[in-house]
Amino acid sequence: MAQFSFKNISKVYFGENTPAVNNVSLELEEGEVVGVIGPSGSGKSTLIKLIGGFIPSDEGEFFYENKNLPPVEDLLIPGFEGVKYLRQDFKLDPNDTVGRRLKFALRHYDEDFAEERYTELIELTQLGGFENKLCKLLSGGQRQRLALAVSIAEFPELLLMDEPFSQLDRGNKLRLINALRDYLSENNISSVIVTHHPEELFGLADRIIVLREGQIIQEGSSNEVYFNPNHKITAELFGPVNWFPNGAEKNYGWRWEDTFLYSSSKDGLKEATVKDLSFAGKTNLYTLKMDESILHAYSEKKFANGQIVWVDFDKSKKLNVRI
Ligand SMILES: Nc1ncnc2c1ncn2[C@@H]1O[C@H](COP(=O)(O)OP(=O)(O)OP(=O)(O)O)[C@@H](O)[C@H]1O
Numbered sequence: 001m002a003q004f005s006f007k008n009i010s011k012v013y014f015g016e017n018t019p020a021v022n023n024v025s026l027e028l029e030e031g032e033v034v035g036v037i038g039p040s041g042s043g044k045s046t047l048i049k050l051i052g053g054f055i056p057s058d059e060g061e062f063f064y065e066n067k068n069l070p071p072v073e074d075l076l077i078p079g080f081e082g083v084k085y086l087r088q089d090f091k092l093d094p095n096d097t098v099g100r101r102l103k104f105a106l107r108h109y110d111e112d113f114a115e116e117r118y119t120e121l122i123e124l125t126q127l128g129g130f131e132n133k134l135c136k137l138l139s140g141g142q143r144q145r146l147a148l149a150v151s152i153a154e155f156p157e158l159l160l161m162d163e164p165f166s167q168l169d170r171g172n173k174l175r176l177i178n179a180l181r182d183y184l185s186e187n188n189i190s191s192v193i194v195t196h197h198p199e200e201l202f203g204l205a206d207r208i209i210v211l212r213e214g215q216i217i218q219e220g221s222s223n224e225v226y227f228n229p230n231h232k233i234t235a236e237l238f239g240p241v242n243w244f245p246n247g248a249e250k251n252y253g254w255r256w257e258d259t260f261l262y263s264s265s266k267d268g269l270k271e272a273t274v275k276d277l278s279f280a281g282k283t284n285l286y287t288l289k290m291d292e293s294i295l296h297a298y299s300e301k302k303f304a305n306g307q308i309v310w311v312d313f314d315k316s317k318k319l320n321v322r323i
Contacts, residue, residue, distance in 0.1 A: 001065065001066060002028060002029055002063075003023075003028055003030040003064070003065060003157070003158075003190055004026035004027070004028040004062075004063065004064055004158060004190065005026070005027040005062075005066075005130055006024070006025060006026045006027075006050075006051055006060065006061075006062055006063075006201070007025050007060060007061045007062075007205050008023050008025055008026070008059060008061070009021055009023070009024050009047075009050055009051075009057050009059065009060030009289070010023050010024075010050060010057065010058050010059040010060060011043075011050055011057050011058055012023055012058055013046075013047055013054070013215075015086075017215045017280075018213070019043075019058075019214050020043045021043045021047050021050060021095065021214045022043075022213070022214035022215045022217065023047050023059075023068075024043075024047060024060075024211075024214070024215065024319045025216075026209065026216075027209040027308065028158070028187055028190045028192070029190070030190055031184070031185065031188040031189065031190055032190050032206050032207065033181075033184060033190070033191045033192075033193065033204050033206050033207075034191070034192050034193070034205060034206070034207050034208070034209060035046065035192075035193050035194075035195065035200075035201035035204050035205030035208050035209070035222075036192060036193065036195075036211060037194075037198065037206045037208060037209075037211070037231060037237050038210055038211030038212055038237070039138060039212065039237070039260055040196075041154065041211070042212050042214065043160055043211050044162075044212040044215060045113055045194060046214075047194075047211065048085070048162055048192055048194050049085075051158075051185045052083050052085045052158075052160045052205075053069070053083065054085060054307075056058070057169035058192060061085055063223075066097065066172045067148070069218055072273055074170070079251070081158060082156055082157030082158060082178070083157065083158045083159075083160060084151040084152070084154075084158070084159050084160065085162075086147055086151040086159065086160065086161045086162070086164050087162045087163075088144075088162060088166060089164050090143070090147035090150075090151075091212070091228040092135040092143060092147065092150075092311070093133060093135060093144065094133055094135050094136030094137065095132065095135070096134070096135050096283050097131065097132050097133060097134055097135070098126060098127055098130050098131050098132070098133055098135070098138070098142075098146055099118075099131035099132060100266075101135065101146060101150060101182035101285055102118060102121060102146070102149055102150060102153065102253040103118060104283060105150045105153035105154065106118055106153050107148075107265045108154070115151065117200065121152070121153060121256055123150070123179070124149070124176075124179050124183060125145035125146065125148055125149040125176065125289070126145065126172070126175070127142065127145055127146060127149065130252040131206075133248070136258060137263055139167075140167035141167040141168045141169065141172060143167070144164065144165070144166070144167045145168075145176065145263045147164075148161075148164060148176075148180070148256070152180065152183065152189070155187055155189065156189060157189070157190065158189075158191065158192070159184070159189055159191040159192075160191070160192050160193075160228055161191065161192070161194065161195075162192040162194045162210050163194060163195055164193065164227070165177070165195070165200055166197075170318060172310070173200070174199075174203065177203040178203065179198060180204065181203060181204050184204075187213060191204075191273075193205065195323075197224070198237065198239070199302045202222045202226075202252055205222060206220060206221070206323075207219065207224045208220065208221070208222055210225060210231075210233075210234045211231055212231070217230070217233070217234060218230050218231065218234050223250040225238070226238050226249055228319075229319060230321060230322065231321055231323075232251055232321045232322065232323045233254075233318050233320050234321070235246075235255075237322050239255055239256065239257075239317060240255070240256050240296065241254065241255050242254055242255075242256065242259055242292065242293075242297075242313075242323075246320070249322060249323060250321065250322060250323060251319075251320075251321050251323050252293060252318060252319060252320050252321075253318075253319050253321075254314060254318060254319065255319070256296045256298055257298055258298065258313060258314040258317040259295060259296070259298075259311065259312075259313055259314075260299070260311070260312045260313070260314070261286060261288075261297050261299045261301060261303065261309045261310070261311060261312075262309060262310040262311075262312065263301065263303065263307075263309060263310075264310065265310050266310055269310040269312050270291070270310065270311055271290070271291055271308055271309070271310060271311075272288040272289060272290035272308070272309055272310070272311045273288060273289050273290075273306065273307070273308055273309075274287070274303050274304065274306060274307045274309060275288060275294070275305070275307075276305065277285045277303065277304060277305065280298055282300065283298040283300050284298070284299060284300075284301075284302070284303075284311075285297075285298055286299060286303060287296075288309065288311065290311055295311065297311070315321070316318060
């Protein structure tokens with residue numbers, strides 16, 4: 001039995017003609033983490049607000065363990081009690097300290113348990129050393145980590161996160177994602193996370209749903225949506241692709257990282273000319289002209305501008321999509 005299920009939800013904002021969310025259904029098993037990704041304006045934030053009961057839907061039904069949840073308008077405080085919503089502009093009292101705010105979130109527990117949780121959460125969100133700092137003096141990333149600690153302090157039944165790591169540097173983000181994944185799974189907390197960054201979903205989500213113009217266009221594991229995107233839009237959400245036409249409504253192609261360059265000719269490979277190169281860390285990013293197409297590829301090899309190279313693609317990673 002699904003823990004939460006949302007059936008045929010739609011939302012048209014006041015004064016708008018097109019729905020921000022259009023007939024979306026979603027089920028969440030207990031402890032499942034679902035990632036929502038999609039182009040800007042595709043309805044991700046609206047969907048998470050509808051799920052959390054923070055805005056009313058025009059249509060749709062909401063179930064918790066098969067029991068119908070009342071419409072948002074009927075609740076004094078919007079939202080279901082066990083739902084925590086972590087959003088980018090999470091409200092923190094500027095004159096509270098980190099420690100006080102977190103202890104306040106733990107006030108319902110007995111002293112020993114609250115202390116244990118406090119230490120655990122400070123460690124998880126790497127806020128040790130900042131406990132006495134005022135919220136107004138925290139950096140964006142520190143605020144975001146405190147907001148996360150507060151959101152999970154009381155073991156929510158459903159944790160909704162909208163771009164929860166947007167202020168964190170990559171190293172901190174990846175460490176936090178790993179720790180959070182273990183935490184959610186150990187405590188069987190269901191979660192929906194909205195983000196523009198696939199690496200955040202790959203690290204956390206059991207299932208990814210792809211939204212476009214308010215509708216789900218694909219749903220699957222990280223592996224499925226990354227390797228078998230059904231639409232050009234889905235493919236490009238996970239990184240750039242070298243595309244080739246395949247009839248009027250289709251493209252085939254390979255991701256930039258599945259495109260390889262050689263300095264000498266090999267059987268069956270096509271020639272291309274290096275048009276530009278830029279530093280990309282471990283590799284260089286090359287821009288190439290092959291026939292009439294412009295391609296891109298990463299390579300650790302050094303090629304010069306104007307040099308002729310030979311291009312190969314990882315055949316097993318070929319993408320076939322609708323456009
Ligand atoms: N309060 C509102 N009133 C009217 N239209 C809105 C409102 N909030 C969002 N929209 C519109 O609804 C659509 C979906 O917006 P939403 O914020 O859910 O998208 P998103 O996928 O989260 O976008 P982004 O990735 O840019 O944050 C957009 O066209 C947006 O302009």
